[in-house]
Amino acid sequence: MSTLTIFEDTAPGQAVVQTSDPAQIAALLKPFNVRFERWEGPEIPPRDADETTVLTAYRPFLDRLMGETGAGSADVLRVNAQTPNYGALRKKFLSEHTHSEDEVRFFVHGSGHFVLHIDDRIYDVECCQSDLISVPEGYKHWFDGGPAPDFVTLRIFTHKEGWIADYTDTDLAQRFLVYPQ
Numbered sequence: 001m002s003t004l005t006i007f008e009d010t011a012p013g014q015a016v017v018q019t020s021d022p023a024q025i026a027a028l029l030k031p032f033n034v035r036f037e038r039w040e041g042p043e044i045p046p047r048d049a050d051e052t053t054v055l056t057a058y059r060p061f062l063d064r065l066m067g068e069t070g071a072g073s074a075d076v077l078r079v080n081a082q083t084p085n086y087g088a089l090r091k092k093f094l095s096e097h098t099h100s101e102d103e104v105r106f107f108v109h110g111s112g113h114f115v116l117h118i119d120d121r122i123y124d125v126e127c128c129q130s131d132l133i134s135v136p137e138g139y140k141h142w143f144d145g146g147p148a149p150d151f152v153t154l155r156i157f158t159h160k161e162g163w164i165a166d167y168t169d170t171d172l173a174q175r176f177l178v179y180p181q
């Protein structure tokens with residue numbers, strides 16, 4: 001279930017708000033220009049479908065989204081028990097960072113937590129199948145797919161270089177671990 005949990009950035013473990021109502025999640029994030037939507041419509045391609053099949057299934061949605069955001073490319077990120085070096089990949093995402101473009105992601109299968117650090121609060125957005133999230137450029141955040149990931153996501157990029165992060169070098173992600181280690 002998609003869930004938003006909000007904390008003060010000084011108080012891990014003490015949620016101030018929690019909701020699993022998608023409309024409420026969207027409404028709580030909208031004031032910060034964070035977009036959260038559910039896309040129901042296309043028949044969901046099988047978990048092991050190849051990249052072209054997944055992109056083709058979502059083409060009309062992607063074209064609209066890329067038109068709205070000016071993004072130039074899309075790919076499919078698949079992470080599961082077969083993913084080599086998952087420990088290193090998880091670490092790369094699980095440290096507070098920013099990007100110089102919006103981070104636009106859509107969950108075709110599985111789930112993961114996008115955790116945003118806005119002003120003095122932490123917004124833990126658990127995204128699930130059929131959820132779209134867009135985190136504005138420059139926003140501090142991290143991502144955790146958990147210790148046993150199994151997700152397929154569409155990623156939309158504006159820059160030709162693909163995924164580039166600027167790390168903030170804080171330990172916030174470690175203090176707000178979704179999956180305590």
Ligand SMILES: CSCCC(=O)C(=O)O
Pocket residue numbers: 077093103105112142143153155163
């Ligand atoms: C599910 S997309 C992986 C996470 C990511 O791209 C990021 O945190 O920048």
Ligand SMILES: [Fe+2]
Pocket residue numbers: 097098099103141142143165
């Ligand atoms: Fe990111």
Ligand code: NI
Pocket residue numbers: 001002003126128
């Ligand atoms: Ni859930």
